[in-house]
Amino acid sequence: MTATVQAAGTVRPASTVRRRIRPVRIILGLLGIVVALVWAFPVYWMLNSALLPNVVLQSSTPTWLPFGGSFDNFAAVFAGGTFLPALGMSTAIAGITVVFCLFFAFLGALAISRFRFRGRTGFVLAVLLIQMLPAEGLFIAQYKLMGSLNLLNSIVGVSVIYIAAVVPFTIWMLRGFVAGVPADLEEAAMIDGLSRTQAFLRITFPLLAPGLVASGVYAFLQAWNEFTVALVLLQDNSSQTLPLWLRGFIQASASRATDWGQVMAASTLVAIPVIIFFLIVQGRMTSGLVSGAVKG
Amino acid sequence: MSTQNLVVDQAAPAGPPPPRPPKRGRSTPYLLVILACAILILALGYPLVWQFVTSMQKFGLSQQFGQPPEFVWFDNYVTLFTDPYMWTVVARSLAFCLVTAGVTMAIGTLMALLMDAVPGAVRISLQISLLLAWAMPVVAAMTVWNWLIDWRRGVLNTVLTGMGLDFQNHNWLAEPLSFFFIALVIVVWMSVPFVAFSIYAGLTQVSTEVLEAAQLDGAGLAQRLRFIIVPIIRPVLAIILLLQVIWDLRVFTQIRLLQDAGSIASETNLLGTYIYQLGVGSSDFAMASAVSVFVLVLTVALSWFYVRSMLKEDDS
Numbered sequence: 001m002t003a004t005v006q007a008a009g010t011v012r013p014a015s016t017v018r019r020r021i022r023p024v025r026i027i028l029g030l031l032g033i034v035v036a037l038v039w040a041f042p043v044y045w046m047l048n049s050a051l052l053p054n055v056v057l058q059s060s061t062p063t064w065l066p067f068g069g070s071f072d073n074f075a076a077v078f079a080g081g082t083f084l085p086a087l088g089m090s091t092a093i094a095g096i097t098v099v100f101c102l103f104f105a106f107l108g109a110l111a112i113s114r115f116r117f118r119g120r121t122g123f124v125l126a127v128l129l130i131q132m133l134p135a136e137g138l139f140i141a142q143y144k145l146m147g148s149l150n151l152l153n154s155i156v157g158v159s160v161i162y163i164a165a166v167v168p169f170t171i172w173m174l175r176g177f178v179a180g181v182p183a184d185l186e187e188a189a190m191i192d193g194l195s196r197t198q199a200f201l202r203i204t205f206p207l208l209a210p211g212l213v214a215s216g217v218y219a220f221l222q223a224w225n226e227f228t229v230a231l232v233l234l235q236d237n238s239s240q241t242l243p244l245w246l247r248g249f250i251q252a253s254a255s256r257a258t259d260w261g262q263v264m265a266a267s268t269l270v271a272i273p274v275i276i277f278f279l280i281v282q283g284r285m286t287s288g289l290v291s292g293a294v295k296g
Numbered sequence: 297m298s299t300q301n302l303v304v305d306q307a308a309p310a311g312p313p314p315p316r317p318p319k320r321g322r323s324t325p326y327l328l329v330i331l332a333c334a335i336l337i338l339a340l341g342y343p344l345v346w347q348f349v350t351s352m353q354k355f356g357l358s359q360q361f362g363q364p365p366e367f368v369w370f371d372n373y374v375t376l377f378t379d380p381y382m383w384t385v386v387a388r389s390l391a392f393c394l395v396t397a398g399v400t401m402a403i404g405t406l407m408a409l410l411m412d413a414v415p416g417a418v419r420i421s422l423q424i425s426l427l428l429a430w431a432m433p434v435v436a437a438m439t440v441w442n443w444l445i446d447w448r449r450g451v452l453n454t455v456l457t458g459m460g461l462d463f464q465n466h467n468w469l470a471e472p473l474s475f476f477f478i479a480l481v482i483v484v485w486m487s488v489p490f491v492a493f494s495i496y497a498g499l500t501q502v503s504t505e506v507l508e509a510a511q512l513d514g515a516g517l518a519q520r521l522r523f524i525i526v527p528i529i530r531p532v533l534a535i536i537l538l539l540q541v542i543w544d545l546r547v548f549t550q551i552r553l554l555q556d557a558g559s560i561a562s563e564t565n566l567l568g569t570y571i572y573q574l575g576v577g578s579s580d581f582a583m584a585s586a587v588s589v590f591v592l593v594l595t596v597a598l599s600w601f602y603v604r605s606m607l608k609e610d611d612s
Contacts, residue, residue: 040425042444045451103331104332105332108332124607129596138340140576141588160339164340167332225434227435278427279431
């Protein structure tokens with residue numbers, strides 16, 4: 001191939017040939033910028049509207065330029081008094097989901113990547129198939145179940161459903177990480193005198209930390225954003241997660257001709273933790289999602 | 297190049313995993329999976345069975361006052377499958393799902409190719425935009441879109457009117473067709489990032505040397521796409537397409553929240569919202585369960601191929 005390149009009359013490395021600026025590249029570059037702007041526009045519009053005073057938003061022409069610099073809408077959202085309880089509820093549910101889900105999934109991943117046992121294929125099959133079950137196909141039964149256990153409108157009830165919904169994917173995601181740590185490392189440590197458990201805790205566990213963080217954030221995002229199950233299981237106004245609270249906020253606001261400034265401030269408050277967490281682990285999640293196959 | 301390898305390449309710092317024979321007591325793996333199994337059986341397995349049983353019972357007014365439901369076997373399914381409204385909802389769901397998944401795949405693929413072709417700075421701004429759209433929680437995103445398409449002061453109507461078209465006070469959600477068009481735009485906006493990033497990850501696996509060699513041998517862009525790029529990223533494309541179809545078949549939140557914003561539910565119901573209406577709205581658990589079972593069977597049938605290919609990969 002080198003011969004071909006030289007025969008074609010160029011001595012530059014291949015990469016330079018590709019990077020040569022051509023009109024097509026410039027047009028594609030401009031197109032890329034336009035697409036980027038269009039795609040980000042809704043997010044920009046949310047922030048912009050959240051920071052504009054309502055008088056401006058109610059005029060018939062939209063204000064395009066950014067950021068009115070007023071935090072009145074945010075202050076009004078907090079003053080409403082329902083945001084902080086919903087934030088507490090969401091944080092508690094997401095926290096419980098992350099902790100239990102990671103613990104269960106970690107043990108499960110260990111089992112399928114380090115042991116060959118009877119029923120293993122069945123377990124892996126269940127893990128894969130369960131991810132495909134639509135929440136919309138099960139929520140009526142889950143509602144009846146939680147009703148009979150007296151767990152409607154409770155943090156525990158929703159958390160149990162969330163843990164079960166997220167565990168299969170986390171097992172699948174962690175399985176890749178566990179398999180990536182060679183068991184030889186543990187064996188070497190055991191020859192050096194550590195017990196199997198010690199070897200695992202000191203050698204393997206630290207190497208799994210990135211995987212645990214990525215799957216933990218994934219579980220957090222799922223629990224933080226989930227809407228359908230929460231809508232069905234949490235029907236009491238005093239126990240609402242943030243997505244439910246946001247929906248209620250819009251409906252309340254709609255009765256007085258939608259206070260869009262406050263609604264956008266509320267949306268921003270729900271979105272910001274997600275955006276921050278997401279940006280941190282996105283690289284790992286993209287690949288994990290392709291293999292594990294669940295989206296939020 | 298399998299997708300699984302993609303993960304291992306990026307996630308695992310160490311070498312290839314040798315398959316391990318069991319070292320110790322045979323009960324260890326079972327103890328490890330017992331917690332995961334317990335919660336799955338409680339929160340998914342039991343409801344699944346309940347759903348199947350209930351779909352063969354009759355839930356009338358007297359059951360809402362505590363009478364035990366009677367078994368009617370397949371009567372609910374017969375009622376359901378002879379109900380023209382059910383078929384309308386099924387057809388609507390399938391049409392929405394296929395069109396949305398198709399559009400998402402097309403735009404996602406073009407976006408991935410664009411990311412591959414533009415200079416670094418442009419690529420990064422594209423990626424940041426996509427990440428923002430991807431990271432938006434569904435309910436927050438829906439709220440923003442409802443504001444963009446608001447019939448009185450929304451940006452969309454202002455821009456269209458400014459371009460000389462008459463969209464003053466046009467309510468996009470009033471007509472089912474434009475309702476679903478808006479739903480499609482929103483779902484595509486939210487799903488394209490995943491598709492674009494996944495295909496882009498696949499594209500980076502295509503070696504530039506091979507592409508250059510083909511180019512020097514006279515292969516045009518179309519030929520390079522068809523004979524080199526597509527075969528290499530085909531597994532990624534197949535899995536993503538399947539996932540899009542499954543996700544778009546069960547779309548609930550977007551439709552529900554758009555319905556909130558003002559449209560006639562019976563004309564815009566998809567399978568998810570129909571189950572919700574039957575079960576939570578009118579407490580007809582039996583009919584809701586029958587529709588749920590139908591959706592479950594449809595989903596499992598669709599995902600069977602994917603699961604089989606994952607299992608093969610796991611064994612190798």
